Amino acid sequence: MSEEPRIGVFVCHCGLNIAGVIDVKELTEYARTIPNVVVAMDNRYTCADPGQEEIRKAIKEHKLNRVVVAACSPRLHEPTFRRTVAEAGLNPYVFEMANVREFSSWCHPSTPEEATEKAKDIVRMAVAKARLLQGLETIEVPVTNKTLILGGGIAGISAALDLAAMGFKVYLVERGESIGGHMAQLDKTFPTLDCSICIEGPKMVDVSRHPNIEIISYADILSVEGFVGNFKVKIRKNPRYIIAENCTGCGECRDVCPIEFPNEWDMNMGVRKAISVPFEQAVPLVYTINMDYCIECYKCVDACGARQAINFDQKPEEIELEVGTIITATGFDIYIPYDNSLYGYGRYNNVITALELERLILAAGPTGGKLVRASDGKKPHSVVIIQCVGSRDVNKYEYCSGFCCMYALKHSIQLKEKYGDDVEVYILYIDMRTHFKGYEEFYQRARDLGVNFIRGKVSHIIEDPETKNLIIRAEDMALGEPIELVAEFVVLSTAAIPSKGTEEMARILNVTRGADGFFMESHPKLKPIDTATDGIFLAGACQGPKDIPYSVSQGSGAASRAATILSQPTWKIEPIIAVVDPNKCRNTKAKCGICETRCPYGAIKAPEGQPAQVTTAMCHGCGTCVAECPADAITQMHFTDAQIFAQIRTALEKNPQDKILAFLCNWCSYAGADLAGTSRFEYPPTIRAIRVMCSGRVDRDFVLEAFRLGAGMVLVAACHLPYDCHYISGNVKMKARMEALVKIFEKLGLSPERFRVEYVSAAEGVKFAELIKEMTEQMEALGKEEIKAENEKLQPTLEKMLSKKQA
Amino acid sequence: MPMKLLKTETENELKVEMILHAKRYSLTLNKARCTGCGICKEICPREAIEIKKVPKAEGEEAKPPTIDVSEEKCHYCGMCEPICPFGAPEVMVGGEHVVPVIKTESFPQLIREIEVDATRCPLDCVDCEEACPLELIKVSVHTPEGEEVTDIESRQNKENLTVTVDIEKNFCPCCRLCEIKCPEDAIHVLKIFHGNLRINREKCPKDCQDCLDVCPIPEALYLSEDGKIHVNELYCVYCGVCKIVCPEDEALEFNRTYIRHTPVRSGAWNRALEKLTSTEVMKKELQTKSSKKAQESLLESVKKTFPWRTET
Ligand SMILES: Cc1cc2nc3c(=O)[nH]c(=O)nc-3n(C[C@H](O)[C@H](O)[C@H](O)COP(=O)(O)OP(=O)(O)OC[C@H]3O[C@@H](n4cnc5c(N)ncnc54)[C@H](O)[C@@H]3O)c2cc1C
């Protein structure tokens, strides 16, 4: 927009919320004096209908092409006023908000004059930005109304059935030979003790029969490209050496195959044939030849006969799918405690994991459901179940694995119900966690059956070399003394850990993982199913240990989240994105690509010899690349360098040495500052804040410019490290950048307290107020003169640094 | 219990085991029987077997190579057991002697055709027993009641006594020494392996007689007066251990051309044959040995396994 800006400023009283402290008349008068402001007026409630109508009328009457509303926080009413200006025929993005309520009247009630002065600065800064605002077009992308679900455990199955029922095409990609996941390995399920495969089996069959669902099993995801509504997924189907359409699942080939190998499905406790299915109820019921073991005797070919389902020439096949959304339901794995010598797992034959126990007590398991010791094939008469093996262990996995307490209760109940007094069962636990519906009652059932609960931690397990019984020493926390138990069998409730390949999946899907290694949700409370990448959702234990009811619920939740996108013909994306100026980008001449390494979303690519390019729909608009680009070749729409420089310069026009110039990220620190205001925490009116979407946007040059102009203090405030950032890792990138800057300042002789990087969450209103108080005190302690003197010394260097940049 | 893979070795045995909670497998190699010929190594589908040459000490005879089996790789298919002419390996599944590939007829067995007509045996002859280099023959004399007689000389009713020749066939490589040494033509042995063996004496390093040192069959190789090694193919069992120890590649030409075995009912034999003999032989073998149906399915499978083979 090259036309002369014609700006209208609308000052809100907000009843007495603003007008009670700030002199609104004076502020309005002042606004009129700012260049390019053609009209300024005040209103009791600008957000109410008459207030909005006034704006719309003024736009028409005064031919306004920019609008500033001085009222509350943009986090509250920016959308409202964008709509208002749009209704009057303007682009919604030519609107800017001056937050004079949360940032002034509410936090400086006892110094009304200074509050008014600060409000003037805030309005002037808003006008400065408004002058440079440009209309932006909302981006719309088409949506492919198909979905891909990764992982066919109970979570993936639930999501698939729900989406299929809504009429969407579902590709269910499973790495293993069969869908079903861990649930298909279990014997019975708590708290009702239904047979696991009896309740899951029918669902698995439903999946295979549903016309909208295509199971792609025995397959690996190779790559995912694209963005919400438009993902392209490359998949490799691994050869089963069986033609799926011809295989009837009769198993005649298996019967003639000479070769047996350990069955992973049975936790390697039993065997399967080189041509087989991992378990009888496998879906799809298609056999697989394990070429690592097959001796190519072709007995199976003969047995298969006219069906001709066996094909030794099968090759891996790559396919590409186009989908609008992806649901990740890759589940968990079980920790195998080889590395912890305390438990003797692998060394003592009669120590097993809980998942091994599931296979042992299952009628279709390797022992036909007989609970026998590996050492002598006899049924044990005393079983000790040890909880928290690997879980809640600072040296291993710090988190609680969630379902172990419940399955240990289940195992104890199953043993007691089957063998009665013939078996003595002990559970050694730290805490029993039985919090969901029906779980506490289940705990009671175990107690009623005479299961012995001992609260304590194991210190030692040794094997009696003759009987192969295990002698367990522990500290009984209730009695406060050491105890010793002799067990014929020990079952370890081991931790649930991220499933194998989670790291690679995180990379391929561009989804973050938490410190525990599981996938991270976008927001732990409000977006528990979304990932930071739009269009990709989480279900089940891949996000952290979850039991079956929880996994099923989340599967349905993910289906519904995915449907919000799939049900739309197009998807709207906020145009606040990064744009590269190909003429400025260095990558054409020299290898740069810094932006590519910094973008938390993989949205910007710098192919060798070509200018960097942003995939619009993948860009979340954090601005990290913009701040990092050494050639200033990237612009973030609506938060351009020019706009922010204008805000900085305006903020520091008068008495800069008395001011704290702050860059606050929208989601945490700006919200924290808002909260300080809403909570009426009073702090000195020294701060002038500039809102950025992410702290990652804060360019080194902004800080340099602020000091060049003589700012007293500069603050960059972000979401807490490491995971609070709403753009995955913008704060991490900012931290690295600012740490380098601090070193420069050190050399230049800037007093260290004058430049602060802080982490303030949206909940930390108090912290924010305290921080500003503290910084103001420090500023005063340093003294105006000292600051001025320091600035004078710094200025030539800063000018040079900034001019080199501009050249 | 998690799976355990074990290997134990004693003076007489090498044993690998796979122990699962619900089932156990073992392969025991009888070190006294094993000649280190490595036929098993050739056919093992898992490449679990390794031949280890035993370094020759100065001034001593060459020692036959030893066999090592990897407990990580062996999957107890049992193919090595029926192919071994000396019957050195034994596979056990679940505590019983079971050879999986034999049970399902996925692999043929060697045919040891040994016919003994003991009626021709004189009561006091033990020539075959003495001739057998592997001590597999036991000659005994019995009364009609089945009682073993050890004092033939002092017996009266000698015409009532019968001679029994017991041969532990499973361990016999069919060298024919017993047949040749039998004065009464009472034993007939057909070779299992056929082939040819030639020693190019001019290529042999000076004073080397390593092949002769390791050969399990006396007289299959012998030293002539001029100190050169000669082959007597009459006795050679074509185990090939001589080829393994021979230090000079061109000195010893060794070839198997034919293997006597039970009817082939599977494709695994192709791969074995491919490794143990030449292609030509294999084709011939396929044409002559198999029943019509088996032949078709075999050719089919050969086509699949070795597509380049069917062109010739
Ligand atoms: C010993 C034991 C007993 C239990 N007992 C109970 C019980 O009684 N009641 C109860 O409610 N819960 C129980 N649980 C918990 C239960 O197992 C889980 O709640 C459930 O399995 C979670 O389902 P899921 O689909 O999220 O993950 P999973 O069951 O782990 O399924 C994940 C699926 O994704 C596949 N996959 C993984 N990675 C990929 C990839 N990269 N690409 C494609 N596919 C992939 C896997 O092959 C698997 O099929 C028990 C757990 C254990 C260990």
Ligand code: SF4
């Ligand atoms: S060819 Fe392989 S899979 Fe088929 S029967 Fe033989 S060993 Fe088993």
Ligand code: SF4
């Ligand atoms: S770094 Fe941020 S602004 Fe830049 S391309 Fe990535 S998401 Fe967009």
Ligand code: SF4
């Ligand atoms: S049993 Fe089979 S796998 Fe094991 S060594 Fe013998 S041939 Fe090889």
Ligand code: SF4
């Ligand atoms: S000469 Fe014959 S029997 Fe002797 S080692 Fe060589 S192949 Fe074996």
